[in-house]
Amino acid sequence: MKETNNVKKMMAIGMWSSIAYLLMMLNFPLPALPPFLLIDFSEIPAMLAAILFGPIAGVAVEAIKNILHYLIQGSGTGIPVGQLANFVAGVLFILPASYLFQKFGTSKGLTYGLVLGTIVMTLMMSVLNYYVILPAYTFFLNAPALSSEQARQLIVTGILPFNVIKGSMVTVIFIILFAKMKPWIHRQMAA
DSSP, X not given: OHHHHHHHHHHHHHHHHHHHXXXXXXXXXXTTSXXXXXXXXXXXXXXXXXXXXXXXXXXXXXXXXXXXXXXXXOOTTSSOHHHHHHHHHHHHHHHHHHHHHHHHOSHHHHHHHHHHHHHHHHHHHHHHIIIIIHHHHHHHTTXXXXXXXXXXXXXXXXXXXXXXXXXXXXXXXXXXXXXXHHHHHHHHHHO
């Protein structure tokens, strides 16, 4: 029985990872934000995996999705800077949400978790972009380094609002999906 559950879990993680990769490909920019910041909804399958099988499953979906993206799409820098940033942002978003859902097991707990995930992702990605991600991009692209004021300006006017908008959009869509899928999710969790 345990072996069957493990196979079921691995198959589900593979399926959710594939769907997440496809959703990652359906990305689009937002007007008035830098064009390299692209909205996608690939955190939704990772969030489902985290709810059904635990946070590690959600992290696995985020990892597989980004590995697939790097292997198939490549990276302008030669190394997966963008994919690593996407992975970290996804993990920062889904972990608080899955933790609060597991703790409370309610739609209210999930909603609070998704809001907290949006806040954590937004704040941490702002810091990581300032100290790690933007410097990595400029280094690997042999571009002139941004001054600390230019980096701060880009984060405040682009990256920070982008993460708030993305987290909010994913939150709203996931809450709607969760409401529709709730009976199925509860059956899966009970199995």
